[in-house]
Amino acid sequence: MLDSFSSFSFVGGSSLGFSGFFLQYLFLSVTDHCHLTSVCVCSSPRFGKCSYLRKLASSFSWVGAFQDVHVMIFIGFGFLMTFLKRYGYTAVGVNMLISSFVIQWALIVRGLIHNKVREGEKFPINLDEMLAADFASATCLISFGAVLGKTSPLQLLIMALIEVALAQTNKYICEDLLEVADAGESMFIHAFGAYFGLAVATVMYRKDAKECEKNGPVYNSDLFSMIGTIFLWMYWPSFNSGPFKDDEQHRAIINTYLSLTACTVVTFAFSGLLKKGKFEMVHVQNATLAGGVAAGTSAHMVLQPWGALLLGLAAGMLSTLGFHFVQPFLLKYLRIHDTCGVNNLHGMPGILAGVAGSISAALASADVWGYSRFDVFREMVPPENTTEFLLLNTTFPNIYKPGLGRSAGEQGAYQIAALGVTLAMAIGSGIFTGLVLKIPILDEPKEHELFDDNHWWHVPAGIPGDEKETESDDMEMKRYKKSEEPNGTVNVRL
Numbered sequence: 001m002l003d004s005f006s007s008f009s010f011v012g013g014s015s016l017g018f019s020g021f022f023l024q025y026l027f028l029s030v031t032d033h034c035h036l037t038s039v040c041v042c043s044s045p046r047f048g049k050c051s052y053l054r055k056l057a058s059s060f061s062w063v064g065a066f067q068d069v070h071v072m073i074f075i076g077f078g079f080l081m082t083f084l085k086r087y088g089y090t091a092v093g094v095n096m097l098i099s100s101f102v103i104q105w106a107l108i109v110r111g112l113i114h115n116k117v118r119e120g121e122k123f124p125i126n127l128d129e130m131l132a133a134d135f136a137s138a139t140c141l142i143s144f145g146a147v148l149g150k151t152s153p154l155q156l157l158i159m160a161l162i163e164v165a166l167a168q169t170n171k172y173i174c175e176d177l178l179e180v181a182d183a184g185e186s187m188f189i190h191a192f193g194a195y196f197g198l199a200v201a202t203v204m205y206r207k208d209a210k211e212c213e214k215n216g217p218v219y220n221s222d223l224f225s226m227i228g229t230i231f232l233w234m235y236w237p238s239f240n241s242g243p244f245k246d247d248e249q250h251r252a253i254i255n256t257y258l259s260l261t262a263c264t265v266v267t268f269a270f271s272g273l274l275k276k277g278k279f280e281m282v283h284v285q286n287a288t289l290a291g292g293v294a295a296g297t298s299a300h301m302v303l304q305p306w307g308a309l310l311l312g313l314a315a316g317m318l319s320t321l322g323f324h325f326v327q328p329f330l331l332k333y334l335r336i337h338d339t340c341g342v343n344n345l346h347g348m349p350g351i352l353a354g355v356a357g358s359i360s361a362a363l364a365s366a367d368v369w370g371y372s373r374f375d376v377f378r379e380m381v382p383p384e385n386t387t388e389f390l391l392l393n394t395t396f397p398n399i400y401k402p403g404l405g406r407s408a409g410e411q412g413a414y415q416i417a418a419l420g421v422t423l424a425m426a427i428g429s430g431i432f433t434g435l436v437l438k439i440p441i442l443d444e445p446k447e448h449e450l451f452d453d454n455h456w457w458h459v460p461a462g463i464p465g466d467e468k469e470t471e472s473d474d475m476e477m478k479r480y481k482k483s484e485e486p487n488g489t490v491n492v493r494l
Contacts, residue, residue: 063127065131065238065241066127068242069131069135069238069242071231071235072232072235072236072238073099073134073137073138073141074095074096074099075228076228076231077095077099077138078091078092078095078096079225079231080229080232080285080286081145081148082221082224082225082227083217083224083225083285084148084149084221084339084451085214085218086453087148087451087452088221088224088453089453089456090153090453090456091148093457094153094156095144098137098140098141098157101160102133102137102140102164103133103134103136103137105136105164106133106136106164107129109136110132111123113168113172114176131243135185136164136168139164139167139189139193140159140160140163141193143163143197143430144197145339146194146200146201146339147159147197149212149451150201150204150339151204152443152444152445154442155443155444158442163433166196166429167188167192167193170421170422171188173425174188174418174421174422175188178414178418179377179379179404180357180411180418181297181357182296182354182357182418183240183248183297184239184241184256184292184293184295184297184299186293186296186350186353186357187350187353187357187418190347190349190350191350191351191353191354192350192422192426193426194342194343194345194426195343195347195423195430196427196430198342198343198347199426199427199428199430199431199433200430200434201337201338202335202431203430203431203434203435205336206337208450210337212451215451225281229284229285229288229289233260233288233289233292237252237253237256237257237292239256239292239296240252240255240295241253248300249300251299251300251301252299255295255300255301256295258308258309258312259291259309259315260291260295261312262308262311262312262313263287263294263315264291264312265316266312266313266316266317267284267288268284270316270317271284271320274320274324282341286319286323286341287319287323287345290315290349291311291316291349293345294311294312294315294352294353294356295308295315295356296350297354297356297357298311298356298360301361301376302360302364302369307360318348318349319348319349320344323341323344327344351419354418354419354422358412358413358415358416358419359412361408361411361412362413364376364377364411365408371392371395371396373408374400377406378401378403379403379406379411379414380405380406380408380411381401381402381403381404382402383402383404388405389402
């Protein structure tokens with residue numbers, strides 16, 4: 001195992017090496033549209049004739065949604081994980097490192113998967129791709145939550161490197177090959193990230209982490225964590241609606257908004273019931289957000305307000321009960337130590353979202369949805385050279401491309417199939433990644449380094465709200481274990 005200095009040298013060297021690779025690859029293989037953004041497209045005399053400029057102008061409306069998602073990634077997820085009493089620096093700081101790393105790597109992976117780089121074409125970097133890269137970061141941060149406090153920064157970088165490639169491959173299979181809809185990517189982000197992380201945590205299970213006294217909150221750390229909750233709660237409608245515009249965006253915002261409010265109310269109700277009249281902060285920090293996850297897959301579908309409220313109620317109940325019953329069961333009987341409870345916030349609500357999306361697709365009748373069902377489910381468009389497609393093309397010239405003519409029931413079946421593929425890929429790839437992370441050179445934390453910033457950061461003495469003063473680096477270096485050598489000498493091991 002590497003010592004502390006060597007480990008950080010390796011992390012720094014790896015980060016610089018990857019950054020150099022990203023820089024070289026992006027220089028050779030990427031094109032952008034920045035030269036057009038400085039033009040006042042609305043005042044151009046040719047604006048009405050240029051479909052590309054119209055598309056570019058419409059993309060400006062996504063800037064707000066992109067920035068909202070950016071806040072969720074760097075503030076929301078970061079502060080949500082500051083609940084551990086001696087791990088706040090790593091929760092926020094390494095969150096920033098992992099997110100910045102993943103954004104660069106995801107742009108390249110998506111370019112390789114979704115574009116014809118092998119044929120010499122360059123792939124674009126635009127708001128669509130930037131938003132998708134932020135979504136990829138969310139996937140890794142969810143997995144980070146399952147192993148929070150039990151991994152080194154180097155292990156997390158390796159985990160992110162593997163996970164991005166596999167998560168984007170899963171998304172390509174489900175979205176481009178199976179042609180399913182997942183608006184807020186509750187299957188591709190939340191379910192995948194949660195069960196990938198849980199699989200890693202299972203392989204890397206260690207009893208000393210379960211029994212570590214630092215694996216818990218204090219008053220101030222829980223209060224900081226609520227900052228993350230509030231930011232995530234406020235901006236979740238942007239997360240679910242970001243990739244869309246017009247009617248789909250409008251529906252996604254409304255459905256997520258209603259689901260979150262219903263989820264919050266039922267979370268407080270169940271928390272009080274389960275804790276004998278008092279609210280439990282871990283429920284409020286996490287389960288109040290489950291409504292956003294549950295509404296994700298079907299956010300842009302015709303849920304109706306009562307459907308969105310029902311999803312929020314179910315998600316809040318499921319998540320709160322998960323923290324109270326499921327998480328202790330997984331730890332006791334399956335040896336799955338889930339630090340942040342990602343199964344309760346992301347995993348089970350992600351499965352609920354997938355099931356809700358399948359039901360909504362199966363009920364996508366022409367009477368209720370009208371032509372908007374073709375906007376959401378592309379393969380429900382009638383095949384080319386059929387009477388139905390000719391009529392559709394006459395009504396909406398050059399709007400819809402020919403599809404496979406799937407029925408609503410068939411589309412619902414494909415939605416469930418995509419959920420199964422996602423879970424299988426997440427668990428299988430998570431087990432593989434966990435085995436990789438156990439390689440000794442990747443510097444798995446020692447027992448006294450678990451859930452503690454001191455090994456990774458220069459920490460000022462004293463943590464507000466902690467019962468003990470935090471040790472400085474110099475103080476920690478004085479801690480040692482003495483063991484006698486066979487010749488009677490004393491071996492000091494830091």
